[in-house]
Amino acid sequence: MISVVVPCYNEEDVLHQLYMRLSKVCQTLNDSYEVILVDDGSRDNTWNIICDINSRDSHWKALRFARNFGHQTAVSAGMYFANGDCVIIIDADLQDPPEELYRFIDKWKEGYEVVYGIRTKRKENLVKRICYKLFYRILRRFADIDIPYDSGDFCLMDRKVVNILNSMPEHNRFVRGLRAWAGFRQIGLEYERKARAAGEPKYTFTKLLKLAFDGILSFSKLPLRFSIYLGLTILIIATFFMVFVIFQNIFEDWFSKMGLKSIPYAIIIIIASFLSGIQLIFLGIFGEYLGRIYDEVRNRPIWTIQDMIGFEQKSSKI
Ligand code: UDP
Ligand code: MG
Numbered sequence: 350m351i352s353v354v355v356p357c358y359n360e361e362d363v364l365h366q367l368y369m370r371l372s373k374v375c376q377t378l379n380d381s382y383e384v385i386l387v388d389d390g391s392r393d394n395t396w397n398i399i400c401d402i403n404s405r406d407s408h409w410k411a412l413r414f415a416r417n418f419g420h421q422t423a424v425s426a427g428m429y430f431a432n433g434d435c436v437i438i439i440d441a442d443l444q445d446p447p448e449e450l451y452r453f454i455d456k457w458k459e460g461y462e463v464v465y466g467i468r469t470k471r472k473e474n475l476v477k478r479i480c481y482k483l484f485y486r487i488l489r490r491f492a493d494i495d496i497p498y499d500s501g502d503f504c505l506m507d508r509k510v511v512n513i514l515n516s517m518p519e520h521n522r523f524v525r526g527l528r529a530w531a532g533f534r535q536i537g538l539e540y541e542r543k544a545r546a547a548g549e550p551k552y553t554f555t556k557l558l559k560l561a562f563d564g565i566l567s568f569s570k571l572p573l574r575f576s577i578y579l580g581l582t583i584l585i586i587a588t589f590f591m592v593f594v595i596f597q598n599i600f601e602d603w604f605s606k607m608g609l610k611s612i613p614y615a616i617i618i619i620i621a622s623f624l625s626g627i628q629l630i631f632l633g634i635f636g637e638y639l640g641r642i643y644d645e646v647r648n649r650p651i652w653t654i655q656d657m658i659g660f661e662q663k664s665s666k667i
Pocket of ligand 2: 440442444545550
């Protein structure tokens with residue numbers, strides 16, 4: 350059995366197209382399948398359309414979050430409720446073509462536990478493309494594990510990997526990182542990322558920034574170590590300065606003959622505010638790690654579910 354998980358947030362414009370294209374692919378895959386739509390607290394007509402789809406086709410099931418929890422949480426919840434021998438994650442907006450699933454399944458049958466899509470071309474604006482490129486390069490430099498370039502959440506995971514991800518209690522989830530962390534045989538397949546079929550992107554700038562922070566902070570302690578390196582460098586430079594100033598005071602005459610004047614106040618103020626800026630940045634970085642520890646310690650549920658349709662055992666996992 351194959352499970353397909355689709356996170357949906359205000360996706361009323363694309364759901365019908367998604368249903369047509371994804372159903373066609375799933376039916377020809379020649380296996381039993383389920384499609385789990387996760388309504389991430391949509392405020393438009395998404396849930397009504399989902400109910401309509403479920404009443405027409407029982408392969409299509411759905412969860413409805415009690416509010417918007419974000420894409421990564423929606424994906425995680427879908428994986429948790431999926432029953433398939435493999436789980437496929439795909440966006441609702443048809444940017445990831447459902448027809449690629451044929452290749453994914455072939456690789457899975459060859460024995461790969463994880464098959465993920467690598468985005469070759471992006472039909473998105475230049476700024477977004479540059480930010481993505483930059484982010485994946487920084488992430489790869491920083492992360493303790495090998496997170497492939499330009500790999501999104503569009504992927505297929507074997508049940509073994511899904512079980513591992515489901516057992517991870519993390520609250521700020523970066524699914525593509527957790528997937529890489531799990532290990533097993535993984536392969537990336539290149540595909541062209543299309544433009545959105547309809548509607549506006551649902552990832553706001555703040556949501557993308559949070560995703561970027563989650564990615565780097567969940568898989569690297571390097572930002573913490575940076576403060577040590579930077580602190581040491583500044584300390585060495587300051588020591589040279591100190592020696593310079595001491596000598597200047599002792600050999601005042603010689604220094605003035607050489608034309609070297611004392612440091613103006615303006616420069617001192619600039620250096621002091623520059624350093625306090627750096628300190629505040631690192632305080633913020635520590636705060637980010639601390640906040641994440643706080644999230645884990647409070648251990649609140651990762652999502653809350655308002656409604657489920659199409660599932661047999663409903664209440665046990667809510
Ligand atoms: N999405 C979600 N919750 C959110 C934001 C987005 O479930 O808070 C879903 C959205 O419905 C879509 C997928 O995540 O299926 C990717 O979102 P989007 O297309 O806006 O992101 P982009 O493709 O621009 O990265
Ligand atoms: Mg999209």
